[in-house]
Amino acid sequence: MEGSSCFHCGDPCGNQAVQYDEKDFCCAGCKTVYQILHDHQLDYYYELEGAAGSSPRAIEGKFDFLDDPDIAGRLLDFQDTSHQVITLNIPHIHCSSCIWILENLHKLNPGVLSSQVDFPRKEARVHFNPEKIGLKHLVQLLAAIGYEPSITLEHYSGRDQKKDRRLIYQLGIAGFAFGNIMFLSFPEYFETGEYWIEQYKGFFRWLMFALSLPVVIYSASGYMKAAYKGLRSRILNIDVPIALGIAVLFIRSTVEIAFDWGSGFFDSLTGLVFFLLLGKYFQQRTYSYLSFERDYRSYFPIAVTRLISGREENVPVYEVETGDRLLIRSQSLIPADAILIRGSAEIDYSFVTGEARPVVKASGEKIYAGGKQLGGPIEVEVLKPVSQSYLTELWSDSAFSKGHRSAFRNLTDRIGKRFTLAVITIAAVAAATWLWIDPSRSLDVLTAVLIIACPCAIALAAPFTLGNLLRIFGRKGFYVKDTDALERMAQADTLIFDKTGTISTAQQNSITYNGIELSEEEAGALKNLLRASGHPLSQALYRELEPFRIVPLDHFEEHLGMGLEGSAMGQSLRVGSRRFVKGGSNSEGEGTEVHVSANDDYKGCFVIRNKYRDGAGPLFERLRERYSLAVLSGDNNAEQEALESLLPPLTPMYFNQSPREKLHFVRELQQEGKQVAMVGDGLNDAGALAQSHVGIAISEDAHLFTPACDAILDHRQFPQLDRFLQVSRKGMQVIRVSFALSLLYNLAGLYFAVTGQLEPVIAAILMPLSSISIVAFTTAASNWVSRKLE
Amino acid sequence: MSVIYMLLAISLLVALVFFAAFVFSVRNGQFDDAYTPSVRMLFEDEVVKDKGEVPSAEPSEQSN
Structure with missing residues (x-):
C-alpha cells in the first residue's frame, strides 16, 4: 500500500499502513479515533472535510491534576452539582469537521450536555454533567479523539472573561440615532414653509434632541475622555478637535432649537459619531483571538x-x-x-x-x-x-511593564496637533473679522468653523487604511496586533534576527552522510532503532531516512547523552556520539554528528545541520538595502560560517546571548536612536521582542505558543518579510494622501463657515460625503499597495 | 393632525423593537464570533438514522 495516506489525518502511511474497515491508517492511534467515531455513527466527520483528524498522543497521567477540585474550580466558567461549564482551548481546531465533531460531543458521551465552538478563537465551550463525566474524563475524551486541549498556567491565573462589547453598543446606539434623526430632519430640509411643518417642527426637533442625547453622552464618551486625557498631559491629539466639534455641534444645535433659530445639526452630529465609531470598530476587529500578550505562563x-x-x-x-x-x-x-x-x-x-x-x-x-x-x-x-x-x-524587566511604549505617537495624533492649532486660529480670525462686519453673527461663524472643521475624515483615514492592511496581511499569514504596531513597523530602520527557529527551522534539517554505504539491512535496522528513540537527533534523522517496514527490535538500549545500541534483523548497531561508537574523544562537532557502527565495524557518520528557511538568503540581500541587520543567537557559534554565507557580508553576529543580554542589546541600539524591529520566536527572545520598537514572532502555527509580540508571522511567509515591511511604509503614504484629500473637503466647508452661510443641510451633505469618499479611497489604495503580496 | 404623533410613535416603536433586538443579540454573544455560525449552518441536518438503516446522505443532491 505504498503511497496511501491516512484516512483520518492525511499523513502518508508509508509501508506501515494499519488497515481497518477497508481504510488505511498511518498508525493505531488514528485507527482508534476512527473506530470511536464510527461506532457512534459520527462518520459525517469524514464527509465534511477529508482527513481532518490528528492522531492522539499519549497522555497517561498528564491530566491527573484535573481531579483536584481546587484546580478544576479555577478552570471552570460555572459549576453546580449537576452542571458545569468550561471553555477549552483546542489548538487542533482547523476546519468545519472540527466544529461539527466538537459540537456533537454529546453523542460520544451522554454526560456532555452541549458544546459550542468559537472557531476563530479555537475554543470549545462545553456544558457537562459532572455526575456523569468528570472534567478529567472530558479532557481525556477530547484527547482520545485527537482534540487535546491545551491547559496551561495562563488559564489558571484567571483570564479576562469579560468580553468588551462597549464599542458595539456605542456603534449600535449611534447608528440607531443617526438613522432616525435623518428621517426626522428630512421634512424641514425639503418642505420648508408648508403649514404642517410650522406646526410640528418643534416636536420633530425635540425628538431629534432626545435621540442625540445618548449618542453624545454614551457613544461619544470615548472621544471626550481621550481629549480630556490628552489636554491634561498637554498633548493636542486628534481627539481634541473631534471632541470640540461634537460638543459645539450639540450645544449650538440645542441653543438653536431652544430659541427657534433653526433646526440644528443633530443629523450631522450623530452621523459624525457613527462614522468615527465605525472606523474604530474596523480598526479593532482584527485578531482578538490571537494572543499577543503571552508570557511564560501560557507555556x-x-x-x-x-x-x-x-x-x-x-x-x-x-x-x-x-x-x-x-x-x-x-x-x-x-x-x-x-x-x-x-x-x-x-x-x-x-x-x-x-x-x-x-x-x-x-x-x-x-x-x-x-x-x-x-x-x-x-x-x-x-x-x-x-x-x-x-x-x-x-x-x-521594565520592558514588560505596560506603557513603556506610550511615548509612541501615531501619525494621526502628530497631524492632529497642527490641525487643531490651525482650526482654532481660523475660527478666532473669522470670528474677529465678523465681529467687525456684523457682531451678531460672530458667534455663529465661530461655531460653524469648529463644526465643519471637525476632522472626521482625517480621523478615519488611518483606521481604514491600516485596518484594511491588517486584514490583508492576516489573510497572507502575517498577523499584526494593532494599527499602532503597523505604524511602528513602517518606521523601523534596524532589523535584528534570532537564529534558532527564526532564520533556521526546527522542523527540517539538512543531513549529509560520510562513510561506508550501509547495506539495506543495516539501513533498515538503523531506521527501526531510531524510531524507538525519543532523542531529537534520532527523530531528525528518522524523518530524513528512507522509509522501511517496521520490524521488532531484538534488543534496544539508550545510553543517555551518548547514544543507542540495539539489534534487529541480525544486525547489531551502535548509534550516537563519536566516543560511544568509535571510542576515543569526542570531536568538535559533537551534538550535530551521529556516528554509526554495525556489528562492531565503524561505518561513518551523519552530519545534521540546521536548515535555514527557504529564501532566507535573497531576503537578507533585499533587506540590507534599507535596513541595518544583526543576528542575536542564544546558541553557540557552530553555525557561524554557514550564517556568514547566508547573510550580507559584515553583518554583526552575536552568539551565546542570554535572554537578558538580547533585551539589553536592543535597548542600547534604541538609545542610539535606532528604531529596532526584533524578529524572534522563543521565550528567549521575549525580552527583546517586548523592548523593541516592534517585535515580530515567527511561528510554525500561530495558535500555538508565541511569546508576547506585536506581530506573528507565519513561517511560510518569512521570505516575504521585506514586502510586508514595504507595504506598511506605503500604507503610511496612503494615509498622508488621504489627509490632503480630507483637507480639501475641510477647505470647501470652511468657505461656507467663514462666509457665514453654513446651513444644516450643507453640513449634512458635506460630512458624510467626505467620510465615505475617504473610506473608499483608503480601502482602494491599501488594496492596491498590497497587490504584490503573495 | 394628531395622526402625525401617532405615526411617529409607531415608527419609533418599531425602531426601538429592532434596537432592543440588537442589544439582546450583542448581550447574547452573537457578535463575539462572526465566523463559526457561517460554517455551522451548512452542516447537514442531523443525519437521522434508525439503527441498521443505511444513511442515504448524498451531499451532491441535497446541496443547492
Whole structure:
C-alpha cells in the first residue's frame, strides 16, 4: 500500500499502513479515533472535510491534576452539582469537521450536555454533567479523539472573561440615532414653509434632541475622555478637535432649537459619531483571538507532581515551594529552578535559550526552569519558587511593564496637533473679522468653523487604511496586533534576527552522510532503532531516512547523552556520539554528528545541520538595502560560517546571548536612536521582542505558543518579510494622501463657515460625503499597495 | 393632525423593537464570533438514522 495516506489525518502511511474497515491508517492511534467515531455513527466527520483528524498522543497521567477540585474550580466558567461549564482551548481546531465533531460531543458521551465552538478563537465551550463525566474524563475524551486541549498556567491565573462589547453598543446606539434623526430632519430640509411643518417642527426637533442625547453622552464618551486625557498631559491629539466639534455641534444645535433659530445639526452630529465609531470598530476587529500578550505562563503547566515521603500528589505550580521534591515525567516541563536528585536528565532548552541540542545533566547539577525533559522520569528538588526562576525573572524587566511604549505617537495624533492649532486660529480670525462686519453673527461663524472643521475624515483615514492592511496581511499569514504596531513597523530602520527557529527551522534539517554505504539491512535496522528513540537527533534523522517496514527490535538500549545500541534483523548497531561508537574523544562537532557502527565495524557518520528557511538568503540581500541587520543567537557559534554565507557580508553576529543580554542589546541600539524591529520566536527572545520598537514572532502555527509580540508571522511567509515591511511604509503614504484629500473637503466647508452661510443641510451633505469618499479611497489604495503580496 | 404623533410613535416603536433586538443579540454573544455560525449552518441536518438503516446522505443532491 505504498503511497496511501491516512484516512483520518492525511499523513502518508508509508509501508506501515494499519488497515481497518477497508481504510488505511498511518498508525493505531488514528485507527482508534476512527473506530470511536464510527461506532457512534459520527462518520459525517469524514464527509465534511477529508482527513481532518490528528492522531492522539499519549497522555497517561498528564491530566491527573484535573481531579483536584481546587484546580478544576479555577478552570471552570460555572459549576453546580449537576452542571458545569468550561471553555477549552483546542489548538487542533482547523476546519468545519472540527466544529461539527466538537459540537456533537454529546453523542460520544451522554454526560456532555452541549458544546459550542468559537472557531476563530479555537475554543470549545462545553456544558457537562459532572455526575456523569468528570472534567478529567472530558479532557481525556477530547484527547482520545485527537482534540487535546491545551491547559496551561495562563488559564489558571484567571483570564479576562469579560468580553468588551462597549464599542458595539456605542456603534449600535449611534447608528440607531443617526438613522432616525435623518428621517426626522428630512421634512424641514425639503418642505420648508408648508403649514404642517410650522406646526410640528418643534416636536420633530425635540425628538431629534432626545435621540442625540445618548449618542453624545454614551457613544461619544470615548472621544471626550481621550481629549480630556490628552489636554491634561498637554498633548493636542486628534481627539481634541473631534471632541470640540461634537460638543459645539450639540450645544449650538440645542441653543438653536431652544430659541427657534433653526433646526440644528443633530443629523450631522450623530452621523459624525457613527462614522468615527465605525472606523474604530474596523480598526479593532482584527485578531482578538490571537494572543499577543503571552508570557511564560501560557507555556508552563498548571500542576506538577510533588513527592511527599514517596507519595505522589498533584499541586498547582504556584504552590511549589523551595525544597519540594518534584517528579518530572518524560516530555514534561521543568517549572522551577531545581537540583537534579535522581534519574538522568536530558533537557531540551531550545525554547528558552535557543540552543539547538539537548543538555545532559547528572545528579546534583542545577536545572533551570523552562527546559523540557526528554529522557525518562526524574526527581528534582526545587531551589526557587516559580516566579523567581532564572527564566521567569525576565518578566520583571521594565520592558514588560505596560506603557513603556506610550511615548509612541501615531501619525494621526502628530497631524492632529497642527490641525487643531490651525482650526482654532481660523475660527478666532473669522470670528474677529465678523465681529467687525456684523457682531451678531460672530458667534455663529465661530461655531460653524469648529463644526465643519471637525476632522472626521482625517480621523478615519488611518483606521481604514491600516485596518484594511491588517486584514490583508492576516489573510497572507502575517498577523499584526494593532494599527499602532503597523505604524511602528513602517518606521523601523534596524532589523535584528534570532537564529534558532527564526532564520533556521526546527522542523527540517539538512543531513549529509560520510562513510561506508550501509547495506539495506543495516539501513533498515538503523531506521527501526531510531524510531524507538525519543532523542531529537534520532527523530531528525528518522524523518530524513528512507522509509522501511517496521520490524521488532531484538534488543534496544539508550545510553543517555551518548547514544543507542540495539539489534534487529541480525544486525547489531551502535548509534550516537563519536566516543560511544568509535571510542576515543569526542570531536568538535559533537551534538550535530551521529556516528554509526554495525556489528562492531565503524561505518561513518551523519552530519545534521540546521536548515535555514527557504529564501532566507535573497531576503537578507533585499533587506540590507534599507535596513541595518544583526543576528542575536542564544546558541553557540557552530553555525557561524554557514550564517556568514547566508547573510550580507559584515553583518554583526552575536552568539551565546542570554535572554537578558538580547533585551539589553536592543535597548542600547534604541538609545542610539535606532528604531529596532526584533524578529524572534522563543521565550528567549521575549525580552527583546517586548523592548523593541516592534517585535515580530515567527511561528510554525500561530495558535500555538508565541511569546508576547506585536506581530506573528507565519513561517511560510518569512521570505516575504521585506514586502510586508514595504507595504506598511506605503500604507503610511496612503494615509498622508488621504489627509490632503480630507483637507480639501475641510477647505470647501470652511468657505461656507467663514462666509457665514453654513446651513444644516450643507453640513449634512458635506460630512458624510467626505467620510465615505475617504473610506473608499483608503480601502482602494491599501488594496492596491498590497497587490504584490503573495 | 394628531395622526402625525401617532405615526411617529409607531415608527419609533418599531425602531426601538429592532434596537432592543440588537442589544439582546450583542448581550447574547452573537457578535463575539462572526465566523463559526457561517460554517455551522451548512452542516447537514442531523443525519437521522434508525439503527441498521443505511444513511442515504448524498451531499451532491441535497446541496443547492
